[in-house]
Every structure is written in structure tokens, then in C-alpha cells.
Amino acid sequence: MPTEIEKRDTYYESIIKQGYSRRDFLKFSTYMAAFMGLESTMVGQIAESLEKTPRIPIIWEHYQECTCCSESFIRSNHPIVADIILDKISLDYTLTLMAASGHQAEAAKKAVMDKYKGEYILCVEGSIPLGDDGNYCCIAGKSAKETFLEAAAGAKAIIAWGSCASNGCVQAAKPNPTGATPIHKIVKNKPIIRVPGCPPIGEVMAGVIMHVVAFGRLPQLDRLGRPKAFYGKRVHDTCYRRPYYDAGLFAETFDDQNSKNGYCLYKVGCKGPMTYNSCGTIKWNNGVSYPIQSGHGCIGCSEENFWDNGPFYERTTKIPGFAVESNADTVGKVAAGVIVGGIALHAVGATISKRKELSDNIKRAKSNEKNIDL
Amino acid sequence: MANRIVVDPITRIEGHLRIEAEIKDGVIVDAFSSSTMVRGIESIVKGRDPRDVWAFVQRTCGVCTTVHALTSVRAVEDALGIAVPPNAEMVRNIMEGALYMHDHTVHFYHLHALDWVDIVNALKADPKKTSEIAQSISNWPKSSPGYFSDVQNRVQKFVESGQLGIFANGYWGHPQMKLPAEVNLLAVAHYLEALEWQKEIVKVHTIFGGKNPHPNYLVGGMACAINSDGAGGLNAERLAYVGKLLKDGKDFIDQVYIPDLLAIASFYKDWGAIGKGFGNYMSYGDFPTNGYADMSGFKFPSGIILNGDLSKVLDVDHRNSEEIEEFVNNSWYDDYAEGKDKGRHPWEGETNIKYSGPKPPYDFLNVEEKYSFIKTPRWKGLPMEVGPLARLLVGYGRGNKEIQDAVNGALAHLNVPVDALFSTLGRTAARGIETQLVANWTLEFYDTLMNNIKNGDERMANMDSWEPSSWPAEAKGVGFMEAPRGALAHWITIKDQKTENYQLVVPSTWNASPRDPKGQRSAYEAALIGTPVANPELPLEIIRTIHSFDPCLACAVH
Amino acid sequence: METRNFKRVFVWELPVRIFHWVNVLCVIVLSLSGFLIANPPALISSAEATNLHSFGIVRFIHFAAAYIFFFNMILRVYWSFVGNKFASWRAFWPFSKKTWSNFKHVLKIDVLLFNEKVHDEKNISIGHNSVAILSYLLLFIVALVSVFTGFALYADTANWWLPKLFAWVTPLFGGDFMVRSIHHIAMWVFILFTLVHVYLVFYHDWLEGRGEVSSMFGGYKFVQEDRLRKAAKAEEAEEKSNKYK
């Protein structure tokens, strides 16, 4: 395997061979330097431009995920993502969009981690499998856990994108075959902004980043580490179908007259009453709609364990710790039945076993009755 | 001696893909494709309510979001004998069409283009000449010299900032970069435009499914009720919105994507002879126009082509245990009880993760043993390539006029023979050609939907078999479709109202899998053989061929 | 034939009785409205949402009852410091030798239905028996759970500081899902308690004939005269011994 140095040489040689002018080369070197740590040896003369206040460097890691969070991010309308990545931040590492692959990609990340130690923001999309020594997710031959710890060490703050990084999401649903773990359980000594949702709303993601860029500080978080600005209210408390809920007008099933009328979806399983998210206010894809507006209940995608909190189409309460299908009312009814049965047995048992005591009592009562003097 | 190089991570794809290639005399002589991330979604849905499963499996992938949801509801509907109302069928078609438009366009500009387009070189372009080129190939209004010089200035400023972000360490100046500076600038401008455009077309999903990524589906139809005279459901305003989005989407594809594709391809015709692979192609067919049960009404026909022989198209049967089988001989799962070299039909499939690769950190995989989390699917024991190219070739072979015209048109434009389709360039071109077809069809589906409503049919879901108490004690079903990356199917068995077994065999599973017990390579590995590599340190050629498949590894493994 | 001479004894003071029946009423109202909240019935109405507020009313009733339930409980806790010995917190103290032996006795005689060889009236409790103590303690904890989870659910929409005091409960359980589930399950514990409790109250009344049921209305139970006499003597003796010390 060739060393880093050899690699670089080859790289620069090939640029010159391509007929770039010296001027191009210098311009080119400026950013190459930033990413390959060459400023002292090769491009000292253009260090000035590097002195400029840099855009906030971002390393965006991908672990056990479906990339929907990246997809959602690029859906942001305000600001649009081209403006974010060209003008606001420096998105220096993300498997989804970066031009470089393999060694070149890893070198870019390393350069940022060295140069901007303590300054870059680490974004994490996906959970980290701790099962089987972390073998279930490897990148460039390293386990996700290892790369995460490396990148977290020099990060100023960490953003946990989506339900995967915040809560484990679908792969952490029972039986969690890979030991998928949200990142706050792995790193405790860094500020972590949790931005749950499957995925989070694009504008919310952009909003979190813009908060850091525009105000120069992390957003205020609630007790679960979520930005208050976006997770302060339940979907239900901002839902435009709320008047139907208060009126008691519900869709009884899908596509019935009530659902056509836009009645509340509570009875077909809407989890809006337990779900903190901005869907009712910011809505999705530049305010076009949100699940409930399009006729489907909220499945609670920004809540911890939403996959295991009971079926999506029922208004049931799941018993914590019980098998998937048991719900509190079923267990309650069974328990009540058992108790009523027990009471009946007890009553019969008491009648038999206490008959002597009772008949004594009654005898006594009868004789007392006789003795009553009127 | 062959030299083993490793490209990990392969970027600008979905998921975690690692390629190890043996290079001899500047040409790849052997290759190994591996995915190094697993989640176990098939085990997670076991025991769940079949009506909920679409939401779980949809999270297989957020790039081809919706396809697993659709396939899942189709599988459950197949098992329970549910036919969805025509409106729901059309809404599903429209959503799928919108996904094609989005996914393929994003793939072209944001995932694939940087293999062919030199961003830094665009700084040398003359904006006036770029404008002339742009206007000569398209009517797209944003084409003035001023527009291109603005874009150029913006890139210039960006480069001078010293922070290159996602463009850092790219393959700029690589000898394989062949576009003139002006075409590079054109592509860079459209890279940015497409980034802005893509967030529009997905609003179709938002209207019908409430959000994108991961819109909502429903067993039996769709949840977005129609109420043409009410505020509570799909009404004229909502539907007009969809119509506009589809129309605008089509304009961008016709006037930007396709002209750019043809312009760029014309400089890379040599890639019409690279990356062929084994030449077997499979399509399940999709876009029903007369109900999912009537495959003759599908816009994309189903079928199989062997060894590039377009004159004969074979049939495929998902239910036949002799046809589709999955092997785990080279995959990190427990071997099947009946033996390492035996395959299983997905209805009998199992997923018992068991990693046996090297302990990280590692430099190389041990390719003599199991080396990937992807299973290996085979059709009658043969490897199949799936995807846009397979779809078009099957359509071509089946004599579908519309598809033949579209393909012949593009070939004529590029002035290349039909053989050039069996290649890296062919895959990339096929993706564009079908995007244009699908964009047209999607407008047809939209018209059908509107007509149906006009004629008084406002049904959107068939809830007759919604209640689990109405289901048989045991049932099994298969749902299939053509996802953007190719043939996708889910197999479900239901017992006592619960999901008893669930297996996904995904397009990228077909293409990216490790080799089978007979040692036959799957599509990625086969296509890489013979690919020239100018500089093993800069694996541009490898990622070109790999990107031509539009890899999705979260899909492939799940 | 032996006759037993029973004397009227004042056991449940008025505040205890008021607490009890207010509590019963609240639990019934909370459970009924709780069921409706958890699983609302289909409404047969063509009214527009603007003119209908039925579900809001159910929830209002639930919240109003919840407040009454909560303050009623606080008053009862207060009374356990100022009320008579049957109401005192000491009567609920489960860790004394006396409670423990009474517990074993109740378990043997009333639950497992053995018969006593020698009848010792001392074993018959005047206030709560020891098993009942445990059930009331359990109920107290469940009431706290209902209050904490209920107000936690309420906190994010409340304007008043009181419910907001409970906002920290939600993150403890990772979110509203679990909080709501626990709240719902707590309701079932109330229902199960009531079944057993009411049965046992009637059982004791029937078996012992000391006016158990009516005691929660009038406040009086009946205690054998010689037991009272013995108790009075013991008290006297104690006073004397105190004097000479």
C-alpha cells in the first residue's frame, strides 16, 4: 500500500499533467491544503485566504440508517440546501453527497478533524450497533463505534439526526438484532442535540443548523435534548383537526364519510396526542401537508420506541414490557374476570367454612331477638 | 501480480458499500462487492400486525422511499385477496412515477455527475459559449451568459474560500475527465438547479402521503380520502397542485436532464463498451393500468433476457420455488439447515445474522469465505441484472412500441449501436430514457384519476378485509414492483393474524450480492471486470461503473 | 346461651367519611371519563365541530375530577395528622409487631378461611385490619402514579403552575407514550382494588355483624363490651404505674 505522501504527489502531478496553469494550481492548492494538511510545505504563500473566518465545518456520519434524513435535509426550502452548503456551512464529509470516495474521502475527514479540532460540528445519521463487538456496521474497515468516538472527540457539539441517532429507530425495534444504540448512550461528555423524526422535517433540520450559524450558539433544548423551538408542542396540540377531536367527531375507519369530512383520526390510531413535533405548524415540504392532513394518523415517528408502542391503527395502550400484542384493556379485563371469579369462590368457600361461626352468630341473634322486651 | 485495491466507502450512493478489486496491467481482473452494514428488518417485522409492516419496511430506504411500503401493502393485499379501488391504484402509480422522476434525476446530478463532470475545470469556461451550447440543446429559459457567469462566480468564490466541502478531494483533473470546460459549467449550473428542483417534485408524495421522505400507505388503498366538495380530503385544489407539480417536473426532465445526459454522454461514448457484465436481465413489470392483477396492462412488461439475446424473453414466476432462491453461502448469516450450497425460496427464507468476517479495524476482507451482509438471489440458478436498463431491454424484447421508440431515439441521437446499451453508459442512458417515459405516463395516470373522479368514483380504500378477524388462519402473499433500481419483491406469510415470516429481495440485492455457490458473480462484480483503471490510487473508473447501477445498500441488506 | 354485648364506637370521623365518598365518586368519574378518552364511541350527530364540544366536555370532566381527586387526597393526608387514632398515619404504619401478627391472622382466617380454635376478640380490628392497610398503601401509591402521570400529560397544555410542576415526569419515561400507558394501567389497578375492597367490606359486615358497611356512612362500628372493659382496665393500670415511677 502506498503512503499518504505518495498519494498526494500522484494527485498533484496529475493535475499539472492535465494542463492546469500555475494560477489554477495555486487556487486549487488553497483548498487542497485545507483538506490534506499541506499548508506549511507547499502553499504557505496563500495562507492568507485560509485565515478568513471559515464556514462552520461539518462532519456528517452515516451509520445504521436509510439516508432519509439526508434526503429530508436536501428538501429544505428555507434556506435551500444549495445555499446552506455553499454559503453557510462547510459540509466536509458526508457519504451521500461528497465527490471523493475511499481513501480520498477518509483523508478529507481526517484533515477537518485535525485542522478544526474542537470547532467542527458532528452530525450523526443512523444508530450504532453495539452487538457482536460493533461488527454490524463498518466503514473503511473500522467499526461505526470506533469512527464515532474518534469524530466525537474533537467535535464542538453533536447533532443526532432523526430517530435512528436519537432513539435507535426501526433497527432498535424488538428484538433489536444488532444492538442498535442511539448516540447519547455512547458519548456523554459532549452537547448532543437530538432531532428526532423519521425523518425530521427538512426545514427543522435546516433550522437547527441555521440556529448555530446565525446565532452562534446551540439552540435551547428540552429535557430530552430536543430543540424547544421544534419539539415543544404535541402534534395534537397544533393539529387543525383538533376541533373535531374536541367535538367527538372521529373517522371510524379509512375512506368512510367521516374521514372524507376530515374528522379527527384518533380512533384509527392517530398518535398525535403523544407526539412532540412540528408537523402541525411547520408541516412538510414547505408547508404542503402533513400525515394527518393527508388522511393518515400520526404514527409518532419522533417519539422514542414508537415502533414498539402498540399497533399503528388502534387507540390502545400497550403494556410496557409485555409481548407486542397485549394491551392494557385486555389484561385489565382478564384480571377483573379472575378477581370476580376469585371473589365468587371465596364467597362460596366462606359460606361453607364459616358456617359454624355464622350459625352460632345467627343462633345468638335469634335468642337475643327472643329476649327483646317490647 | 494483480494488485488488490479497496474502495471503501464508495460515496454518492445510499449505504455502506465496499469494493475490493484486483488490478492487473491497468485493468480490473476480479472484483468483490460487499456491504458492511446490517439492521435485521426482516426479523423485526416478525410477529407484527401485517397492516403495520409497510411502515417498518419502508424504513429500509429513504432514497427509494415508498417502494418498500408499496411492495409491502401489495404483498399483504395479495395474501388477503384485497383488490384496491382504481383511484388508489392511480395514486400509487403517480407517487411511484414522481419517485422515478426524483430519484433518477438526483442520481444523475448529485450522485453520478461528479464522476464525469470536473467542477474545478468549469472555472475556465467561457459563460457566453456555455450559453450558446445550452440554447442549442434545450429551450430551458435559464440559459443566458449572465446566468452562467453568476454560477461561475459563485463557484469561484466558493473555491477561493479554501473550504471545498463536499467537493474536497474530488477527482478533478483526472485524465478520464473529458468534458470541455463549457459543458462542465453547464452541468455545474444544473447540479445546483436540480438540487433546488428535486424538493418540488416530491410534494406529490406530501399531498397524497402527508410527507416525503416516507409518505404513508395503507393496506387496501390509500389514506388520502377524496372529497371533491369538501375541505377535508383531496379536492380540486389539492389535485390541481399535483397536476402542476407533475407538469413542472416533466419540463425539467425534458429540458434539462435529458439534454444534459445526451450532451455529456456524447463525450464518453467509449464507456458504451465498458462495464457490460453477464448480460442477463430481469424485470418484474410495473405501473398497472387495469389493476395489479392484470399484468398485460402494465406499462413496464415483465420478463427475462439471457445473454443479451433480445429476441427471446422468458417469463418469471415469484411463487415458484424453483425460480427465485436466495443463497447465503458467501453472506454473514447462519447457513441453512439443508446445507451451505442450497438456496431457499423467500417464503421459506430466514435471516439469522452471523458475522464471520475480519475483526475491525481491517484492511482486507477474506473473500475466500463469507464476505458481505447481502444475500445472493438467483433466478433458476442464474445471476440477473435488474434496473432501468433491464426494464427497457425487456420492454424492447417484448416488442413494446413506446419503449422501442424511446430507446431507438436515444441510440440514434448518440449515434451508437444497440450493443452500447450493455454497458456503464447504457445503464446511465437507460435511466434517463425511462425517466422521460415515466414522466409522460404519470401525466396519463393523473388524467385517469381525474376522469374517474369526474365520473363520480371517489373511493380510495377497500376496507372490506381490514379487520383481522375476517382473515384466514393462514395466508401467504407476494408483492412485487419495479423500484427505480430494479425488480423488487416482498414475500409474506401470515399466521393467526400476525406476520409469521417476511422476506425482501431487493434490486440492489440482485446487483450487489457476493458470488453464489457455483462461483458466479453478481452484476457489480461482473461489470467491473475489464474496466480500465488509469491510476489505482484514484478509483474514478470503478465508481463510474458502480454508480451506473445507482447502488442502494440499505436496500440491498435491510 | 352466651350473648355478646356490643358497644357503639366512633371510628370514622366526618372528614374521613367525606374523603372516602368524594374519593369513590372521583374514581368512578375518572375511570368512566378515562375509558371514553381512551376509546371514544362513535357519535351519531350531524352537527359541525363548531357546535359540538362533547369530547372536550368528557376531557373537562376528567380534568375537573382529577383536581378534586388530588385535593381530596391532600386533605386526607392532612387529616392523618390531626384526626383520631383510626385516621392517623400511625394506623397505616405497616412495620410493627402488632400489625404483622394481625396480618397473619387476617390472612389465615379471612383470606384462607381457616376457622379459629379459640375465639379471641382482640384479633378483630376496630379500624383497618393489616391486610387492608397494605391495600390502602398500595392504592395511595397508585393514586400518586395517576396524579403524576396525569398532570404530566396535562402539563404541556396547562397554563397554571401546578400541572407544570409535573413536567419532569415525561422525560423520565422517554415520552408521552409510556406516560399515557402507565396512566391507563393505573386506572385498572383502581378498578381491581375496588372489586376486592367492596367485596371484603361486605364480607366483614356479613361475618362479623359489627356494622362495617354503615361505618363509612355513620362513622360507628360495634365492639364487644368486655374488650372495651379490658382496654379501659389496661389504661388505668398503665396510668397507675406511670404515677409510681
Ligand code: HEM
Ligand atoms: C390527578 C389525577 C389525574 C389527572 C391529572 C389526569 C389527567 C389525564 C390526562 C391529561 C389524560 C390525557 C387526556 C388527553 O390526552 O386528552 C388522562 C387520560 C386518562 N385518564 Fe387521567 N388523570 C388523573 C387521574 C386519573 C385516574 C385516577 C384515573 C382512573 C382511575 C384516570 C384514568 C384515565 C384514563 C383511562 C385516561 C385515558 C388514557 C388512555 O388514553 O389510554 N385518570 N388523564
Ligand code: HEM
Ligand atoms: C372506588 C371505590 C372505593 C375506593 C377507591 C375506596 C377506598 C377506600 C379507602 C382508601 C379506604 C381507607 C379509608 C381511610 O382510612 O381513609 C376505604 C375504607 C373503607 N371503605 Fe372504601 N373505597 C371504595 C368503595 C367503597 C364502597 C362502595 C364501600 C361500601 C359500600 C366502601 C366502604 C369502605 C369501608 C367500610 C371502609 C373502612 C374499611 C375498614 O374498616 O378498613 N368503600 N375505602
Ligand code: NFV
Ligand atoms: N435497491 C434498491 Fe431501493 C430502490 N430503487 C429498493 O427496492 O434503493 Ni434504496
Ligand code: SF4
Ligand atoms: S430516522 Fe427514520 S428516516 Fe431517518 S435514517 Fe432512521 S429510519 Fe431513516
Ligand code: SF4
Ligand atoms: S387527528 Fe390526531 S393529532 Fe389531530 S386532533 Fe385528531 S388525534 Fe389529535
Ligand code: F3S
Ligand atoms: S408520524 Fe411523524 S411526521 Fe409528524 S405527524 Fe407524526 S410526527
Ligand SMILES: [Mg+2]
Ligand atoms: Mg432479504
